[in-house]
Amino acid sequence: MIFLQLFWTFLKIGLFTFGGGAAMVALIQNEVTVHHHWLTTQEYTDILAVSQMTPGPIGINTATYTGYTAVLNAGYGHGLAIVGSLLASFAVILLPVLLMICVVRFLQRYRSNHYVNSVFQLLRIVVVGIIAAAALQLATVESFGQPAVSLHFIASIVIFVLVFVLSMRKQSPIWLMLGSGLAGLLLYGLV
Amino acid sequence: MVKYCDLFWSFFKIGTFTLGGGYAMIPLMEQELVDRHRWLSQEDFLDQVALSQSMPGVLAVNMATGVGYRLRGFRGAAVAIVANVMMPIIFIITLAILYQFFKTNPLVEHFFMGVRPAAVALIAAPVFKLAQSAGISWKTVWIPVVSALLIWLLGVNPVYVILVAIALGILWAKIGKR
Numbered sequence: 001m002i003f004l005q006l007f008w009t010f011l012k013i014g015l016f017t018f019g020g021g022a023a024m025v026a027l028i029q030n031e032v033t034v035h036h037h038w039l040t041t042q043e044y045t046d047i048l049a050v051s052q053m054t055p056g057p058i059g060i061n062t063a064t065y066t067g068y069t070a071v072l073n074a075g076y077g078h079g080l081a082i083v084g085s086l087l088a089s090f091a092v093i094l095l096p097v098l099l100m101i102c103v104v105r106f107l108q109r110y111r112s113n114h115y116v117n118s119v120f121q122l123l124r125i126v127v128v129g130i131i132a133a134a135a136l137q138l139a140t141v142e143s144f145g146q147p148a149v150s151l152h153f154i155a156s157i158v159i160f161v162l163v164f165v166l167s168m169r170k171q172s173p174i175w176l177m178l179g180s181g182l183a184g185l186l187l188y189g190l191v
Numbered sequence: 192m193v194k195y196c197d198l199f200w201s202f203f204k205i206g207t208f209t210l211g212g213g214y215a216m217i218p219l220m221e222q223e224l225v226d227r228h229r230w231l232s233q234e235d236f237l238d239q240v241a242l243s244q245s246m247p248g249v250l251a252v253n254m255a256t257g258v259g260y261r262l263r264g265f266r267g268a269a270v271a272i273v274a275n276v277m278m279p280i281i282f283i284i285t286l287a288i289l290y291q292f293f294k295t296n297p298l299v300e301h302f303f304m305g306v307r308p309a310a311v312a313l314i315a316a317p318v319f320k321l322a323q324s325a326g327i328s329w330k331t332v333w334i335p336v337v338s339a340l341l342i343w344l345l346g347v348n349p350v351y352v353i354l355v356a357i358a359l360g361i362l363w364a365k366i367g368k369r
Contacts, residue, residue, distance in 0.1 A: 016350045020250045021212045022317045030342065030349050046303050049310040050286050056279020058212035059249040064280050068287040078288060085284055089276065096248025100256040101268060103246065118367070119360030120245050122334075124325035126356040128318055129338030130349045135315035137343060143307040156308040163312035168320070173313055174210045177306055184305020185298060 002038075002074045006067055006084055009036065010091035013063075017096075018120075019127035021058035024092070025051075026134030028062055034137070038070035042142035053177045063092040155187050193230055193262045195270050201228065202255055202274035216251050220258075230262055251275055 009031050017024040025048060032038045039047070047069065051061035067088025072081040144160075145152030163176045201223045209216045217240060225236050239261075243253035252272055259271030293299045327335065341347040 012350060014248055016353050017247050017249070018245075018353065019321065020244070022314060022321070024249060025314060027349055034346065035348065042307070045307045045310050046290070048314070049303065049306040050290070051283070052212075052310060052313055053210075054279065054282045054286065055208060055210050056206055056212075056276065056282065057216070057249045057251040060252065060276050061279055061283050064283040065287050068284060072291065078291075081287075082284055085280070085287065089280055093248060093252045093272065093276075096246060096253060097256045097268070097272065100243070100246055100248070100253050101260050101265070103242065104257050104260050114367075115361055115364045116245075118364030119357050121326075122356045122360040122363065123353065124321070125327055125331055125334050126338050126352060128322045128325055128327065129335030130342060130352060131314065131321065132318045132335065132339040133342035133349070135311055135318065136339065138311045138314060143311060145304075152304065155305075159305060160308040160312045163309040164316050167313055167316040172210070176313070177309055180305045180309035181302040182305070184301045184303070188301040188304055189298065 002071055002076075003084065003087060005036065006070060007087055007091045010063060010067070010088045011095060014092040015095045017059065018123045019131075021062075022131050022134075023127050024059035025062050026131045028066055029134045029137060032066055032070060036070075038073055039066065040142065041138060041140045043069060043073075045138055045143045048138075049177060052173050059092065060089055063088045151187065155183070159183060193228075193267070195263065195266070197228065198259060198262060198267060199270050199274040202259075202271045203277065206251070206275035207278040212251075216254070220254060224258060231258065235261075 010028075013024060013027045013031060017027055029044055033041050033044050044066070047062060047065040051058050051065060054061055064085045068081045068085035070088075071084030072078070076084075139160075141147070144156040147153050159180050163180060166176055167173065205216055205219050205223060209219055221236060224230050225233055231239070239254060239257045243250055243257060246253050252275065255271035255275040256268045259268035261267075263270070290299075294303075322335065338349075338352050341352060342349050
């Protein structure tokens with residue numbers, strides 16, 4: 001039953017996302033491409049690209065789009081796929097929202113707790129590794145091309161390095177993505 | 192008393208007009224909630240940002256929940272959340288449907304061939320930014336490296352890595368206390 005699995009998976013992803021959108025993208029990637037095989041790596045990378053180019057929180061955008069595609073790939077129509085997208089978005093925010101309401105109610109008690117601080121300090125370090133693993137798992141042949149002397153592979157490496165460096169220098173992701181897409185249109189369309 | 196429609200409109204604008212995810216929303220939120228409407232003081236706002244970053248989940252939704260709840264309780268939280276994610280979800284569903292029809296179009300395929308490595312680069316870049324803000328030193332650098340290798344090479348689910356980190360964090364705090 002894809003809908004139950006989808007709900008449970010995204011409930012779990014929401015609860016275990018520490019460190020914002022990039023961490024959530026990493027968890028979603030692991031669940032949907034490695035464990036459940038609902039999506040191929042290429043499909044997931046395309047979803048990521050679209051989520052980074054559209055307004056809104058990247059975690060929500062990715063959850064919505066992944067829910068849609070997973071249901072569609074399971075052989076259902078567009079109507080049920082929309083139900084899947086709403087279900088995934090709802091599930092991913094449900095537990096964090098309830099938790100946030102509880103914490104706001106009892107705010108002062110938790111903030112300076114010795115144990116809570118220690119856990120978050122370690123989590124912030126671990127999340128760096130989790131995001132790195134997602135980037136490594138996404139750098140596949142489908143996204144970059146065969147590592148032979150092919151135009152696709154060389155162009156992909158150049159785009160990767162350029163976007164990586166420019167993103168470190170705080171260039172807007174929107175322009176980086178649109179620029180890369182334009183480069184793709186010119187390179188693969190004309191050559 | 193803050194009106195529901197004002198709360199809705201503020202978070203609707205914040206969700207609809209910020210490109211680049213949750214962190215990009217913070218300045219716009221500050222402008223709306225602190226400067227324009229004076230619903231929160233500067234200190235309360237920064238407190239809420241710190242809290243939203245340390246809780247699980249999506250930063251923007253955590254912000255909407257916390258602010259909405261402070262202002263109008265459960266209903267306030269619900270209004271702020273729905274307003275915040277409504278347009279992004281509609282955008283994404285529209286694009287997802289369009290993509291299904293146009294993915295075999297050569298222009299779309301070429302566009303995505305260019306964009307895929309860029310999407311991966313945008314996931315790789317925060318690794319180094321976050322490494323700095325997490326205060327990783329030469330003594331602790333093995334922790335993210337081992338986590339990444341466990342997930343990447345051995346196929347360990349990241350959820351278990353997080354659970355182990357939580358357990359070790361508690362243990363560490365206990366040892367430190369003595």
